[in-house]
Amino acid sequence: MKIALIYDWIATWGGAERVLLSLHEMFPKADWYTAYYDKKNAPWAEDFTIHTSFIQKIPINPYRIRWLTAPLFPFAFESFNFTNYDLVISCTSYFAKSVITRPETKHICYLLTPTRYLWKDPYIHNNFLMKSLLNPYIKYLKKWDYAASQRPDQYIAISETVKKRIKKYYHRDSEVIYPPFDITYWEKVKSEIQNANFQTNSKFEIESSKYYLMVSRLESYKNVDLVVSLFKQLNKKLIIIGTGSQENRLKSIASANITFFNRLSDQQLGQLYTHAQALIMPQEEDFGYTALEAQFFGCPVISYRKSGASESIIEDRTGIFFDQQKSDSLQKALAKYEDLAYTLHRSTLKDGLKNIERFSKERFKTEFMHSIASSTKL
Numbered sequence: 001m002k003i004a005l006i007y008d009w010i011a012t013w014g015g016a017e018r019v020l021l022s023l024h025e026m027f028p029k030a031d032w033y034t035a036y037y038d039k040k041n042a043p044w045a046e047d048f049t050i051h052t053s054f055i056q057k058i059p060i061n062p063y064r065i066r067w068l069t070a071p072l073f074p075f076a077f078e079s080f081n082f083t084n085y086d087l088v089i090s091c092t093s094y095f096a097k098s099v100i101t102r103p104e105t106k107h108i109c110y111l112l113t114p115t116r117y118l119w120k121d122p123y124i125h126n127n128f129l130m131k132s133l134l135n136p137y138i139k140y141l142k143k144w145d146y147a148a149s150q151r152p153d154q155y156i157a158i159s160e161t162v163k164k165r166i167k168k169y170y171h172r173d174s175e176v177i178y179p180p181f182d183i184t185y186w187e188k189v190k191s192e193i194q195n196a197n198f199q200t201n202s203k204f205e206i207e208s209s210k211y212y213l214m215v216s217r218l219e220s221y222k223n224v225d226l227v228v229s230l231f232k233q234l235n236k237k238l239i240i241i242g243t244g245s246q247e248n249r250l251k252s253i254a255s256a257n258i259t260f261f262n263r264l265s266d267q268q269l270g271q272l273y274t275h276a277q278a279l280i281m282p283q284e285e286d287f288g289y290t291a292l293e294a295q296f297f298g299c300p301v302i303s304y305r306k307s308g309a310s311e312s313i314i315e316d317r318t319g320i321f322f323d324q325q326k327s328d329s330l331q332k333a334l335a336k337y338e339d340l341a342y343t344l345h346r347s348t349l350k351d352g353l354k355n356i357e358r359f360s361k362e363r364f365k366t367e368f369m370h371s372i373a374s375s376t377k378l
Contacts, residue, residue, distance in 0.1 A: 001086040001376075003030040006077070006096040010045050011038035011061075014217060015179065015289025016112055019091060022180045022361055024048060026369065027089075035076045035095070036062055053079060071137075074098055074144060087376060090152065093286070098148035106376050109152035110177075113162050113286040114169045115145050116221060120284075146170065154375050156368070159287045161308035175371065180364035181292045181356055189266050190297070193274065211237035213276040213299070215269070215290045216283070218244030223282040223325055228254050230327045234334075239272060273297035278337055282325060285309045291319070292359055295352035300344045302333050314355055316340070317347045
């Protein structure tokens with residue numbers, strides 16, 4: 001079969017991008033299509049055969065000015081020609097599902113979430129002027145996004161949480177195949193950490209004092225500011241790893257007990273997980289890959305309950321939950337954690353690795369290939 005793989009933009013690194021690497025392993029000869037490709041910030045894709053849209057020609061990085069370039073993305077994906085392909089697989093949380101295929105070409109969408117800023121976490125909610133100006137356009141985009149959501153022949157959701165959103169917003173059924181966690185790779189990383197067999201960043205040092213950890217894109221919908229505000233009051237040590245459009249603002253409101261890192265190696269990240277009190281996840285995650293990373297290194301997770309991360313955390317064994325995205329609710333969870341810290345760390349070390357086996361890369365490949373074979377009658 002001639003296969004095309006589609007992703008919104010190849011320009012950053014995170015849990016979703018780890019999925020792309022697994023898809024590339026499964027379909028090494030497939031062509032990749034994306035709105036634009038940032039070689040500098042996505043070196044992990046250097047082996048991909050990538051076709052970009054006209055957005056690639058914009059002189060300013062379109063990822064950094066997404067609100068200005070958003071109107072162009074529907075046209076970008078609709079402009080691609082898939083006439084010569086037997087199978088199209090889109091992996092997306094935005095526009096890639098909107099590609100147009102011929103009836104004889106099967107289109108399977110692995111959906112990370114329905115377009116977030118339209119349906120779930122509009123970035124303009126707290127800005128009255130922006131909301132007033134953009135509301136008519138958002139309404140138009142919602143209609144377009146719903147119409148585009150009817151184009152894939154089949155949906156696969158990354159979690160039960162996303163499956164419910166697909167039904168709610170797109171009125172489509174889907175099956176759930178959890179994203180892959182590469183246990184073999186992370187075991188190698190752990191071994192390198194234990195043997196100190198890697199180069200550390202000159203600016204990077206493992207903190208000897210007790211600290212909590214956040215690993216997240218620094219975007220408004222991730223609710224990082226909730227944690228920053230609380231830790232300023234509590235004066236507990238917090239390390240935040242990530243980049244995003246909110247980075248400068250978050251640094252400006254942070255206090256001295258809060259440290260920011262970015263562009264760490266997986267070995268450095270693993271060290272931080274190993275020594276952290278707990279990983280904090282205040283956002284409503286679609287799945288929450290970092291929860292798996294933390295459990296692998298024996299780090300308990302403190303997560304917002306209404307989240308895809310709840311599907312991979314064993315309550316009171318590998319993590320605890322809080323019910324509201326408010327300071328007092330998170331503070332109660334921190335207090336509960338500190339009461340259970342010793343027991344929770346022991347149970348995470350004991351149960352975390354076994355729990356993660358449910359999300360192995362081998363399981364993902366088997367389930368994904370079975371789903372494709374069933375739908376394409378291979």
